[in-house]
């Protein structure tokens with residue numbers, strides 16, 4: 369392959385590696401120490417939200433959210449079918465009935481009209497996914513959902529740094545999560561995430577939920593070892609805490625990369641804009657639309673390949689793969705099509721746009737460590753491939 373689909377978003381500089389080596393040599397404890405505190409406080413400043421907890425993944429954050437909102441059998445949670453599975457699994461595990469919401473073909477995120485039509489008396493929560501790094505504006509739907517006492521959850525796994533009206537996504541609802549998985553805009557060495565919440569009273573419960581219910585004793589101790597080094601407790605009835613912690617070296621990586629997030633995102637935005645401009649004459653391809661007051665951070669660069677034109681998506685992928693040695697991908701299979709969801713009773717959806725988009729979309733390799741010459745090669749190869757297929 370000349371341009372492969374990369375499984376990592378970053379390579380580390382010599383200085384980064386020296387810094388990590390120092391952390392490995394000196395950190396004590398190796399988990400949940402000063403680097404955790406520093407990572408959380410840097411993230412909190414960056415995102416402008418005081419209530420943040422670093423966790424082992426966005427999926428863990430969603431698991432904690434699904435647990436704390438206390439779903440009862442029959443409660444419905446509305447989730448886009450066009451997203452990664454972790455947006456939905458925690459809610460299904462916590463006995464929610466999943467209702468799939470459709471996407472808007474211009475923005476590729478939740479279609480508000482469709483969402484409204486799916487709200488019922490049983491709707492307990494709605495998950496909005498800022499997919500591909502596109503910042504979804506929730507201002508209009510927020511008060512409507514609040515009146516109905518529906519919990520708003522933002523899945524910002526792909527959208528670190530995306531903004532609506534200059535405000536970071538992750539602050540529009542009751543809960544949010546971010547991911548620092550290997551391919552995300554920053555990574556805490558392969559896995560990691562952040563949980564955000566609006567109600568600061570939840571800090572104690574969520575902190576205990578993150579780490580097996582560990583807490584202090586609520587009485588003054590004469591000797592630090594009596595009755596033990598620490599206590600275990602959890603105030604939620606019929607719930608058990610988890611172990612979703614991040615190590616100090618992962619937090620150190622988070623601190624380090626977070627400092628450069630604006631630089632990373634600017635490069636993503638600049639490259640995405642360049643490619644979209646260069647491909648503007650290719651009427652077969654279309655890209656995210658509607659950017660008023662929004663900052664899209666292009667976690668991915670994807671296009672819709674118009675099926676009414678001569679070129680189809682599969683032919684384009686095949687040509688790019690075999691002739692130009694560029695590995696593209698198709699993302700995200702509508703979740704209702706997976707055996708996992710089918711077997712559990714969530715195999716049906718009324719999401720024609722999500723189906724249409726997925727069946728005709730292409731995602732180009734877009735890791736930011738790609739060299740400029742490879743990126744230009746990608747741009748030119750897509751142009752050539754489309755022109756060739758037109759005349760095929």
Ligand SMILES: Cc1ncc(COP(=O)(O)O)c(C=O)c1O
Nearest residue numbers: 425426427452454455525547549
């Ligand atoms: C939209 C979305 N939600 C959730 C997740 C889960 O993130 P993590 O891998 O950190 O659990 C991902 C990861 O790919 C994602 O893309």
